[in-house]
Structure formats: structure tokens, C-alpha cells
Amino acid sequence: MEQGTTLFLKSAIVIIGIIVLALSIFWLPYQANFFAEMYPEIAYLQYPLLVGLLVTTLPFFIALYQALKLLRYIDYNKAFSTKTLFSLKNIKYCALVISVLYMVGFVTLLSLNAANPGILLIGLVIIFCSAVIAFFAAVLQNLLSRALQLKTENELTV
Secondary structure, eight states: OOTTTTHHHHHHHHHHHHHHHHIIIIIHHHHHHHHHHHOGGGGGGHHHHHHHHHHHHHHHHHHHHHHHHHHHHHHTTOSSSHHHHHHHHHHHHHHHHHHHHHHHHHHHHHHTTOOOHHHHHHHHHHHHHHHHHHHHHHHHHHHHHHHHHHHHHHHHHO
16 A cells, blocks of 8 residues: 555644644643633632643543554555554553543542533543544454454465
8 A cells, every 4th residue: 555545644643633732732721720710619620620631631642643653554554463453452542541531530520519511511522532432443453353363364274
């Protein structure tokens, strides 16, 4: 397969990474200050929430890196290898970690009676999207492992 066939997907991943990095550096601290001023009764949660949100970007960037590696394997005709299986497994775990971290934050906010409906809605959307990505990666991982088994069996019989 030509190396440029996945160029669009690679560029989309890089653009998404740049946007999330810029939002994490510039917009997120601004929003934390804005909500602390708007809701002074929960201003004590400004920095814990900010740190929690920034912690969730780490598995997000790991998943983006694994997706770039996966596309590189596809470019080099190594789509059916254990390396792609490993990348899918890492993407699945990163998505699960993001979902769990947001669920913990969601429950924490609810237990502290500090739940803003807009923030909770965004958190639920992120939990849902991460769970869908994790399940999709798990399905692809299962499918790829079966294909690798068939490939190995075919190579042994020839």
C-alpha cells in the first residue's frame, strides 16, 4: 500500500492533538478561573478540577500516538501483525482510563453537590464517546487476533 493513503487520517490526528493541546494550555485555565468567579461557593474545586482534566489528556495523547503508529503499520503493509494488535489494545485501555477518570470526577462532583449541569453534560458525552471508542477498539482487536490466527494457520499449511 502506498504510504500516502492514510495521510488524511494522520493529518486529522495531528490537528486534533494540536487543538486539544492548545485548549488544555490556554482555554482550560481561563474557564477554571471563570467558573471560580461565577460560582464562588465551589471555587475551592478550581484547581482539583483543572488538574483532573489535565490528567485525562495524558491517556488521550497516548491513544493519539498509538493511532498514528497504527496508521504507519497500515502504510507499511503490516496491518495484520502483533504490533497493530498491541496498538489497538493500548487505544482500548486509554479510552477506558479516560472513561473511568471522568466517571470518578462525575461521582465526586455529585457527592460534593458541586454539579453544574453544563459541565456534567460535557462529562457524560466524554464518558460515552470514550466508552464507544474502547468497545470499538476491543472489537477490532478481537477481529484482528482472529485474522492473525488464520494467517498463521495458512502459513503453516503451505
